[in-house]
Structure formats: structure tokens, C-alpha cells
Amino acid sequence: xxxxxxxxxxxxxxxxxxxxxxxxxxxxxxxxxxxxxxxxxxxxxxxxxxxxxxxxxxxxxxxxxxxxxxxxxxxxxxxxxxxxxxxxxxxxxxxxxxxxxxxxxxxxxxxxxxxxxxxxxxxxxxxxxxxxxxxxxxxxxxxxxxxxxxxxxxxxxxxxxxxxxxxxxxxxxxxxxxxxxxxxxxxxxxxxxxxxxxxxxxxxxxxxxx
Amino acid sequence: xxxxxxxxxxxxxxxxxxxxxxxxxxxxxxxxxxxxxxxxxxxxxxxxxxxxxxxxxxxxxxxxxxxxxxxxxxxxxxxxxxxxxxxxxxxxxxxxxxxxxxxxxxxxxxxxxxxxxxxxxxxxxxxxxxxxxxxxxxxxxxxxxxxxxxxxxxxxxxxxxxxxxxxxxxxxxxxxxxxxxxxxxxxxxxxxxxxxxxxxxxxxxxxxxxxxxxxxxxxxxxxxxxxxxxxxxxxxxxxxxxxxxxxxxxxxxxxxxxxxxxxxxxxxxxxxxxxxxxxxxxxxxxxxxxxxxxxxxxxxxxxxxxxxxxxxxxxxxxxxxxxxxxxxxxxxxxxxxxxxxxxxxxxxxxxxxxxxxxxxxxxxxxxxxxxxxxxxxxxxxxxxxxxxxxxxxxxxxxxxxxxxxxxxxxxxxxxxxxxxxxxxxxxxxxxxxxxxxxxxxxxxxxxxxxxxxxxxxxxxxxxxxxxxxxxxxxxxxxxxxxxxxxxxxxxxxxxxxxxxxxxxxxxxxxxxxxxxxxxxxxxxxxxxxxxxxxxxxxxxxxxxxxxxxxxxxxxxxxxxxxxxxxxxxxxxxxxxxxxxxxxxxxxxxxxxxxxxxxxxx
Numbered sequence: 001x002x003x004x005x006x007x008x009x010x011x012x013x014x015x016x017x018x019x020x021x022x023x024x025x026x027x028x029x030x031x032x033x034x035x036x037x038x039x040x041x042x043x044x045x046x047x048x049x050x051x052x053x054x055x056x057x058x059x060x061x062x063x064x065x066x067x068x069x070x071x072x073x074x075x076x077x078x079x080x081x082x083x084x085x086x087x088x089x090x091x092x093x094x095x096x097x098x099x100x101x102x103x104x105x106x107x108x109x110x111x112x113x114x115x116x117x118x119x120x121x122x123x124x125x126x127x128x129x130x131x132x133x134x135x136x137x138x139x140x141x142x143x144x145x146x147x148x149x150x151x152x153x154x155x156x157x158x159x160x161x162x163x164x165x166x167x168x169x170x171x172x173x174x175x176x177x178x179x180x181x182x183x184x185x186x187x188x189x190x191x192x193x194x195x196x197x198x199x200x201x202x203x204x205x206x207x208x209x210x
Numbered sequence: 211x212x213x214x215x216x217x218x219x220x221x222x223x224x225x226x227x228x229x230x231x232x233x234x235x236x237x238x239x240x241x242x243x244x245x246x247x248x249x250x251x252x253x254x255x256x257x258x259x260x261x262x263x264x265x266x267x268x269x270x271x272x273x274x275x276x277x278x279x280x281x282x283x284x285x286x287x288x289x290x291x292x293x294x295x296x297x298x299x300x301x302x303x304x305x306x307x308x309x310x311x312x313x314x315x316x317x318x319x320x321x322x323x324x325x326x327x328x329x330x331x332x333x334x335x336x337x338x339x340x341x342x343x344x345x346x347x348x349x350x351x352x353x354x355x356x357x358x359x360x361x362x363x364x365x366x367x368x369x370x371x372x373x374x375x376x377x378x379x380x381x382x383x384x385x386x387x388x389x390x391x392x393x394x395x396x397x398x399x400x401x402x403x404x405x406x407x408x409x410x411x412x413x414x415x416x417x418x419x420x421x422x423x424x425x426x427x428x429x430x431x432x433x434x435x436x437x438x439x440x441x442x443x444x445x446x447x448x449x450x451x452x453x454x455x456x457x458x459x460x461x462x463x464x465x466x467x468x469x470x471x472x473x474x475x476x477x478x479x480x481x482x483x484x485x486x487x488x489x490x491x492x493x494x495x496x497x498x499x500x501x502x503x504x505x506x507x508x509x510x511x512x513x514x515x516x517x518x519x520x521x522x523x524x525x526x527x528x529x530x531x532x533x534x535x536x537x538x539x540x541x542x543x544x545x546x547x548x549x550x551x552x553x554x555x556x557x558x559x560x561x562x563x564x565x566x567x568x569x570x571x572x573x574x575x576x577x578x579x580x581x582x583x584x585x586x587x588x589x590x591x592x593x594x595x596x597x598x599x600x601x602x603x604x605x606x607x608x609x610x611x612x613x614x615x616x617x618x619x620x621x622x623x624x625x626x627x628x629x630x631x632x633x634x635x636x637x638x639x640x641x642x643x644x645x646x647x648x649x650x651x652x653x654x655x656x657x658x659x660x661x662x663x664x665x666x667x668x669x670x671x672x673x674x675x676x677x678x679x680x681x682x683x684x685x686x687x688x689x690x691x692x693x694x695x696x697x698x699x700x701x702x703x704x705x706x707x708x709x710x711x712x713x714x715x716x717x718x719x720x721x722x723x724x725x726x727x728x729x730x731x732x733x734x735x736x737x738x739x740x741x742x743x744x745x746x747x748x749x750x751x752x753x754x755x756x757x758x759x760x761x762x763x764x765x766x767x768x769x770x771x772x773x774x775x776x777x778x779x780x781x782x783x784x785x786x787x788x789x790x791x792x793x794x795x796x797x798x799x800x801x802x803x804x805x806x807x808x809x810x811x
Contacts, residue, residue: 046405049689054703054792057696060723063790066781097788109789144791147657147674148404150646153623163623165659167795168709169404169676171623 014083015124022084023121025128028070028077028093035090037064044114050146051111053170067095073136074098078128080112080121091116094125096133096141106133108141130177143173213620215666220615220631223423228390228415229302232422232458237263245458247438247465247480248292254465254479257292262299269300269368270383271375276331276355280305280386283327283398285353287311287320287343288335289468293359293368294445295454297333298397305386308397309410310446313339313468314765317346322407323400324350327638331355337362392416398638399448401590402767404676404687410638411590420631421593422455424613428600429584430460432560433484439464440482440555442473447683448594449564453486474498477555486562490681490712492572492583499550514538515546519578520571526578527604539578547579554581562586564594565683566710567670573606585609587668589656591647593632596656597668608667618668619653625674626660627653678709686714686767691759698755699724700748703779705797706769707805715771715808717801718752719778740776748774771808775801 012026028036040048040059048055056063070077077095081088092112099105108129110122133141145153146169153163153171161175224231236243236259246257257265278284284301286308288294301308309327311320313335320342324332332353334340340358347353361367396415400408439457441464443450457464465480467473473491503512522539525531531539551558561576561583568585576583586598587609597618599610612618616630633654636644647655659672678686688706695704695718702721708714720739729737732747742748752774760768779785785797798805 045693049405049693052790052792054689054692054705054794055696056702060702060721062722062778066790095789099788107788109791144787146676148676157622165624165672165674167793168673168678171674 011078011128013128017120017124019119021082021119023080023091023124024083024088025078025080025124027132028068028079028095030068032079032090033064033068036067036093039090039113042113043111047111047114050149051109053144053146070095076129076132076136078125078132080125082116089113092121092125094122094129096129096138098136098138099142102140104138105140105142106138108133108143134177139177141175141177143175145171145173147171212662212664212666214617215612215662215668216617217424217612217614217630218427220420220424220427222615223392223416223419223631225392226388227392227419228387228394229396229418229455230299230387230390231419232455233259233263233266233299234387236458236461240461243461244463245461246292246295246463249465249467249479256463262296265296266299266303267380267383268372268375269296270303270386271378271380272357272368272371272373273300273304273306273331273375274378274382274386275374276371278304278306278331280389281307281395283307283309283329285309285311285324285327285329285332287313287315287332287339288359288445289313290441290443290445290450291335291359291466291468293335294466295464297359297368298445301333302390302396303383303387305390305394307395310397310399310451312444312446312764312766316761316764317342318762319400319408319764321346321349323410324353326400326407327398327410328352331357333357333359333368336360337365340365390415392419397451399446399451399590402677402685402687403643405689409640409643411634412636412638413590413593413634417593417632417634418452418455420615421452421595421613422459424615424630424632425452425456425595425598426459427614428598429560430456432601433460433462437462437483437560438480438557439484440467440477440480441465441486442467442470442476443486443488443683444468447565448588448590449486449488449562449683452594453484453562457484474553477553477558481555481557483557484560484562485558486564488565488681488683489563489568489572489710490566492561492563492568492576493681495550495553496572496575499553512546515542515579516575518542519547519576520574521578523574523577523606527574527606543580550579551581560584562598564588566679566681568606570607577606587670588632591634591654592628592630592656593634595632596628596630603667605663605665605667608663608669610668611666612668618662618666620660620662621655624659624661624672626656626658626668626670628656629653678707678714680708680714680766681710681712682766684766686763690762691716691767691769694759694762695755698752698758700728700751701755703792705779705792705794707794707798711809713770714767715773715805716756716769717773717775717797717804718755719775720748722778739774743774743776773801773804773808775804 014024016022037059075097079090080092082091094110096106096108110125112121161173164172166172241260242258244256245259247254284306286297298308309329311323330352332343334343357371358365358367392415394415395412396418397413398410400410402408439462441450445451467476503509518538522535525535558581563583563585573583584599586595588594588596597610597612603611619627621627657675658670660668660670662668691706692704695701700720701718703719705717725739756769756772
């Protein structure tokens with residue numbers, strides 16, 4: 001992944017995780033396509049199920065087209081690379097897609113490779129994602145979350161998310177992102193988002209205990 | 211809205227209570243009382259309390275002779291029949307624990323249940339099940355003996371077990387029964403989770419004795435001396451087992467059948483006044499009456515009778531039956547309702563419904579036609595009854611109020627939590643799974659979502675578990691089946707369905723990329739998936755994938771029908787969320803017509 005070391009992407013940021021490991025976080029680029037397809041194959045079946053509910057066993061070209069289509073104000077994806085590891089693998093991706101019905105809302109989702117879970121990577125990805133979202137005028141994230149991710153849902157509730165029953169097995173979650181013009185200390189916002197993202201980390205990833 | 215409701219105070223159970231005391235009490239007070247009827251050809255054979263107890267003891271002695279120790283597990287795999295009850299009572303009389311296995315279970319499931327429970331003996335119904343058992347014996351080394359209820363040839367049957375037991379003294383069994391206390395395990399019932407293998411629910415004598423007492427408290431006052439029960443759902447299902455125990459306790463004789471297809475004939479022979487059923491049974495009775503009426507040009511009369519029954523029931527429930535309603539009801543009582551009750555055997559008074567939602571209109575219809583259905587709610591983990599409608603506290607659309615000694619709480623997220631003496635202690639050898647359902651404060655998390663009204667009636671509104679519950683009340687986890695289907699290269703998506711339906715089915719989409727190659731090999735070059743959905747060879751190929759997925763589950767859980775969809779699921783059609791999560795509800799409504807054709811609607 002030579003291109004990531006070039007750090008020519010405006011929003012690229014190297015983040016040091018709590019355990020000392022470093023990741024590079026940036027927007028998804030067209031050149032990430034193969035990486036996305038390959039890393040998907042490394043996700044455990046359970047991780048795939050919690051992410052897609054009814055997950056394909058590989059990402060078809062059509063699905064990849066969709067997932068790579070993140071130009072414009074309605075879609076955004078950010079990726080994390082483990083820059084200290086051999087081959088600097090892509091280890092996580094978070095994305096949102098603006099709702100067609102309600103342009104202030106976007107559906108968010110995040111995935112981290114099983115073996116990188118529980119390190120705060122999803123948290124970091126969601127920080128960036130939320131920054132992009134607010135900059136694009138999005139005030140609310142929605143998400144469909146399987147009820148079996150009890151810790152995540154508890155965490156989201158603590159953050160003020162509304163959690164409502166949806167179809168069997170699935171909770172529908174709404175979480176308000178403070179508007180950019182709201183005078184809110186950056187630290188609080190960051191902290192809140194970190195709580196939000198940490199819970200997401202627990203859920204998605206599924207088997208976080210290393 | 212209320213978030214917590216409790217049943218009346220529970221008097222509790224005796225300090226030395228066990229499940230054999232109902233039968234012992236009957237033997238002591240009314241030994242010649244008929245407590246069961248068995249079908250022998252076209253005849254019904256009565257079983258008195260004394261005969262039953264003697265046969266149970268004889269089988270129990272056989273188990274003791276074969277070295278079964280208190281606390282050991284004995285598997286029981288059979289359709290619903292008298293011998294199921296005899297074997298179950300005999301296993302417990304030997305101090306052992308009954309592990310029921312659905313007679314439709316796959317080899318994989320049977321092997322797992324035997325292996326996990328460590329069953330030392332298996333009692334199976336017939337040669338077919340014996341053959342199935344023999345295919346998995348090497349995976350269950352603890353299972354050293356097998357006996358067949360209906361043996362042929364030299365296969366050892368229950369009579370062999372009785373012979374073996376002749377050397378054991380009656381007192382040995384009396385001692386074992388006397389030693390059984392509330393804390394001892396009575397049964398381990400295996401239930402499916404959303405993923406992974408079935409888990410064994412440990413139910414103690416306390417759990418089950420308490421639940422019998424709770425249900426007797428709620429509804430036992432309705433029982434009259436001439437009542438008769440009929441059991442027809444699998445006794446491996448906790449609702450049927452609970453009903454059996456209720457009948458034993460109240461001295462109601464029970465008949466047994468597993469032949470649901472001939473249920474009308476069976477009802478006509480046994481003429482039960484008490485049954486427990488899943489909603490599907492009541493729907494079928496209604497639908498066939500409706501169909502019969504319409505096919506003989508009496509449709510309009512039936513339809514009128516139906517709406518009058520519903521209106522009468524609603525008005526009666528509110529204690530304000532209008533004179534005109536009463537008059538119409540009187541007329542249709544003679545014209546229609548009597549006949550409907552005849553279809554149920556003519557004597558039906560108490561019908562319990564569980565395992566799924568019973569339609570409000572259907573409930574009123576039956577009530578107006580003279581059969582009051584009492585809908586209840588519970589899980590295998592709760593022995594099973596947590597709430598029940600009852601005389602004087604009957605609210606269609608609800609599952610009733612908590613039974614005595616039971617508290618229902620609605621958690622912040624809407625989940626129904628429960629506490630009570632019928633709530634199990636945990637899953638067999640699986641503390642992790644137990645910790646997921648019983649929290650630190652002792653609340654059992656049902657996984658269902660519901661609401662309590664201000665009178666304490668519970669309504670079920672949703673489900674946290676990704677589970678389908680078939681019309682027969684069987685829990686089926688779609689995810690493992692879907693995973694197996696998607697493992698086939700031609701399958702891109704699979705949506706398994708069957709909630710409140712008679713059987714499980716699947717909607718399957720075809721992977722475009724794989725299809726192109728397949729189409730070329732099969733002389734369909736250039737064809738689209740949409741062109742080929744009914745192509746015999748494509749269907750045959752997908753049928754193989756379905757058959758493969760089915761090997762992991764029981765017949766009751768297996769996919770019987772499938773439909774190949776003409777295109778993949780899409781975001782544009784709202785079948786996938788913008789982040790590509792499947793929306794089952796949308797998929798099901800989009801393909802309603804195809805699903806209707808599967809189920810012959």
C-alpha cells in the first residue's frame with residue numbers, strides 16, 4: 001500500500017491507539033478497491049453477519065461498485081490502515097449514506113477486522129466519520145443493530161441514542177450529532193463520540209477480546 | 211403505561227415436592243380413576259391411576275436394573291403417545307432426568323443432544339428412530355443402552371426393560387422417588403438459539419411443580435369431573451408437557467395422538483373438553499369451516515354467523531350484549547356454532563393457546579361460537595407459563611396477566627423480563643449462555659418485546675432474537691440455514707422465512723457472475739437470471755443447495771419450498787439499507803405473491 005505513505009490525501013491522519021499501535025485514517029480512495037475485497041474475505045462469519053445481517057461470502061463487483069462510490073455529499077467512507085504491520089493492511093472501514101427521505105439523516109455502519117477489534121479503531125473511524133457528516137450538514141446517524149450486541153446498545157443508550165425494536169433480531173438506533181454551530185466544547189463532543197464509537201467497536205467486532 | 215406487573219401471591223410448593231406426587235396422590239385417593247386413554251386400533255383403552263403407576267414402576271425398575279443412577283440422563287425420542295408419558299414418569303421415578311428429543315430431529319441434532327446431555331440410555335419409538343440412533347452411537351459413547359417402544363424382531367423393547375427390572379425391589383423405586391426434591395433436575399429440554407448448537411434448558415422439579423400449581427391457581431377452578439384432555443403436539447414441546455402435567459395434577463384423563471392430519475377424527479373419538487394448541491390449529495378449524503360453508507353455498511350464512519359471533523363476544527366481554535345481537539347469536543348458535551363445536555369433538559370448553567400470536571378476531575369468533583380460548587405466554591426456560599388469560603381476566607390480543615408468584619417487567623428497550631419460581635436455573639453445562647439470559651438481579655431476559663397495560667395484561671409486540679416461530683410453535687434460526695445456502699456458488703442471497711407459517715421456506719437470489727458461467731454450460735448463454743428462474747436445471751441445482759442446508763436441521767426446521775427471485779436484493783427497492791443490511795420485512799412484503807404461492811394462499 002505505497003499510496004498511504006504518500007499522505008497526499010488532505011484528511012489523512014496518523015492516530016496512536018491506547019495500546020501504542022498506530023493507524024492511518026483517511027477517506028476511502030478508488031485505489032482501495034482490491035484491498036476492500038480482500039479484507040472482506042478475512043472477516044469472520046459472525047462479523048459479517050453483524051455488519052450485513054445476511055452477508056455474502058464475497059463482495060461481488062456490483063457490491064464493490066456500490067461500496068467504492070463515495071464521491072459527493074451523500075456518501076462518505078473512511079478507512080484505517082495498520083501502518084506498523086507488514087503490508088500496512090486495511091483493517092477497518094466506517095461509512096455513512098445520507099437518507100433519501102430525510103437529508104439531515106444518514107445511516108452509519110462500521111467494520112473492523114476481527115483481530116484488530118477492541119483497540120479503539122472503530123472509535124477513531126467514527127470520529128472522522130462524524131466530522132465529515134457534520135461538515136456535510138448531517139445531524140443524525142441512524143443504524144440498524146442486532147439486539148445481540150447488548151453492550152453496544154447499552155452504550156448507545158448511555159449516549160442518548162434512541163433504540164427501538166425493528167424487525168425480529170434488529171434494533172433501530174438514532175443518535176443525534178451535535179450541529180457544528182452548537183457551542184459545545186470540543187472535548188465533550190470528542191468524549192461523547194468516543195463513547196459512542198467504543199461501543200460500536202464492541203458490537204461490530206464482535207470478538208474483541210484479544 | 212405500566213412497566214411491571216405481578217401475579218397473585220403464590221402459596222408455594224411443598225418442601226419435598228416432586229413431579230411424581232400427582233400420580234401418587236391419585237393412586238392413594240382414587241386408584242381406579244381413569245387418567246389416560248390410549249388408542250388401540252379403533253378402540254380407546256382406559257388406563258387407571260393404579261395401572262399407570264404399576265407400569266411406570268415396572269419400567270423404572272428396568273432402568274435401575276440397567277444401572278441408571280439418580281441424576282443421570284435418559285433420552286426419549288418419540289411421537290406423542292401414552293408410552294411417552296409412561297417413559298417420562300419412569301425415568302423420573304428412577305431419579306433420572308428426561309431428555310426429550312423431537313422425533314423429527316436430524317442425526318446431527320440427535321448426536322449433539324446425546325453427546326451434550328451425556329444420556330446413558332435412549333428410549334426411541336420405533337425401528338426408524340432406532341436406526342437413526344444407531345448411526346450416531348459412536349458420537350455418544352455414554353449412551354450404553356437403547357430400548358424401543360414399538361420393537362420388531364430382536365430389538366429390545368420396553369417389555370424387555372420390564373423383564374430386566376423384575377429383579378429390582380419395588381421399594382428401591384419408592385426410595386428413589388422419596389429422595390427426589392424440588393432442587394433435583396426433572397428434564398433437560400433442548401432449544402435452538404439464533405446461532406450455534408441447541409442449548410439444554412435445565413428444569414427442576416421445583417420449576418415444573420411450581421408452574422403446574424400456578425396454572426392450577428389461574429384456571430384449575432374451571433375443571434369439572436367429566437373433563438377430558440387431548441394432547442397432539444410433540445411432548446418435547448414445553449407447552450404440551452406442561453399441559454400433561456396440569457392434567458395429571460387435576461386428574462383430567464388425557465388422550466394422545468400425533469396424527470395432526472387426522473386431528474378432526476381424533477377429536478371426534480376422544481371428544482376432549484381441554485386442549486392446548488398453537489394458533490394454527492384454531493386457524494385451520496376456522497378455515498375449514500369457512501371453506502366447507504362456501505363450497506356448499508352456505509358461505510353467506512357462515513360469514514354472517516362469524517361476524518355475529520365476533521360482535522357478540524365483544525359485547526359480552528364488555529357486559530353489554532345488545533338485544534339484536536343476542537337474538538342473532540341465538541339463531542346462529544343452532545345453525546352454525548353447534549356444528550363448529552362438533553368439528554372440535556363437541557365437548558370443547560377449555561382451549562389453551564401458546565407458541566405464537568392468536569388473532570384477536572379469531573379469539574372473539576371462537577368465544578362467540580362457544581369455545582373460549584385462553585392465550586398464554588412463556589418459554590421453555592420458564593416451564594413454560596409466565597402469563598395466561600383466564601376466566602374473569604380475559605383480554606383477546608393479550609397473553610394475559612402474570613400467574614401467581616410471577617413478576618413481569620418491561621425493560622427500557624421494551625424487552626420482557628420475568629421472575630418467578632418457574633424460571634429455570636440455566637443451560638446445561640453452559641454458564642456463558644446462562645449469563646446472557648439471567649442478569650445479576652435475577653431477571654430472566656425473554657428476548658421478546660412487549661407492553662403491559664394498566665391492568666397488567668401483557669402484549670407481545672416484537673422479538674429481539676432473530677428467530678422464526680412456525681405455526682407449529684417450532685423455533686427456527688434462519689441465519690445458520692442462510693449461511694449454508696450462501697455457501698453454494700450460485701447463491702448470492704438467501705432469506706429463510708416461515709414465521710407463523712406451517713413450514714419453512716426460502717427466497718433465493720442468484721449470483722450474476724456465477725450465473726453467466728452456469729448459463730453457458732447449460733445452453734442458456736446470454737440468458738438473464740430472470741429468464742431462468744423456473745428453469746428445471748437451475749431449480750435442481752438450487753434444490754441441492756437446499757438439501758445440503760437441510761442436513762443440519764430437523765424436518766420441522768427444514769426448508770420445504772424455495773423460490774428463485776428474478777433479481778438480486780437492491781437498495782433501490784428498499785430491500786437493503788443504504789449500508790447494505792438486509793431488511794427482511796421489506797423483502798417478505800415485496801415477494802408476498804411468491805410467498806403466497808409457496809403456502810397455497
